[in-house]
Amino acid sequence: MEDLTRLIISDERILNIKNNNLELTNDEAHYINKVMRIKTGKEIFITNGKGSLWKAIKVKNDCLNISQFQKPYLFQEEEIYLLGIAVVIPKSGFEDILKMCTEIGIDFIQPLFSERQVNKNINLTRKLLRWNSIIKEAVEQSERLWKPSILNGMDIIEWIKSRDNKERVSISITREDTSSDLNQWLKKQQEFLNNKGGIFWNVIGPEGGWSSREIGFFYKNNNTFVKLSDTILRTSTASINASSILNQWRNDLKLRN
Incomplete structure (x- = not known):
């Protein structure tokens, strides 16, 4: 494919252009x-x-003409199996997590709140605007055709309760006994794969660890604990490690099918 500069434009703006001409914002x-x-x-x-x-x-400094608007130069179907990373927002490094998870191929990023979270004073409305901008830039840089969705922040327990039967959730943990790592857990999802779709999540906890109440809820809810490493990972390292494992698993699935 040609090595051209990329610009991501919302689907709503694309659908509303007239005469194939796209008016650019000041930032664009x-x-x-x-x-x-x-x-x-x-x-x-x-x-x-x-x-x-x-x-x-480029026809003017603030205008582009989209050639063959009715027939895209390239189209890529959405993945059948979608990947999600749910992360308790750390004190620092969350923006790097957004960039790297986007580059790796994650489809959903869920900011979480928890009891032992270090960074709790967050203006979420303003942050979401900033985070979406970072993801947009990472999509352009990595040449992805599908932009990940960053969801509104939620408390970990309320988020777990809101999952439906098309989603599978694994929770990364370091100091609890667990019988499997993330790779092993993914390989056990064959029955779910037969449903032809769904979201596979890995949850990354706070830097201070999960509280006893949260761990108790996970056990009561029959959530699966997994390990990412035999060592203690920072939130950003764990997020990238989990994203890479998820994406490699999906790539292997496509090769087998």
């Missing part, structure tokens, strides 16, 4: 004109973050 115009220095008449790629990729030509 700054990016292609000042950062990437795209000249008038040059091509770039546009993606909607939902599988479609178009070629576009």
Whole structure:
């Protein structure tokens, strides 16, 4: 594929363009004109973050013309089995988690709150805007065609209660006895795979560890504990490790099928 600059534009804006011309926001115009220095008449790629990729030509500093709008240059179907990372927001490093999980191929990122969480004073509305911007940049950089969804923050127990029968959840833990690691847990999901779809989650806990109340709830709810490593990992390291294991498992599934 050609090595062209990429710009992610919301599906809503793509569907509402007129005469194949896309008007750019000030930030988008700054990016292609000042950062990437795209000249008038040059091509770039546009993606909607939902599988479609178009070629576009810069016709003005604030306008692109999308060629063959009705027929994307490339289209990628959504994955059958989706991957999710649920992370108790750490004191630092969460933005790096967003970038790297996006690059690896995670489909859902769920910020969580817990009793032993270090960083609890969070303006979530403002943070979600910032986090979405970071994910958008990572999608452009990594040349993904599907943008991960970052969900609204939830308390860990309320989040577990809200899962449905199309989702499977494993909880990473370090100081509790567990009979399997994440790889082994994934290999045991064959019955669920026969349903042809669903989300596979791994939950990364707080830097201070889960509280006794939370662990008690996990046991009562029959949640599966898994290990990611024999060593104690930082939240960011654990998140990337789990994301890589999940993505490799899905890739192996596609090769076998």
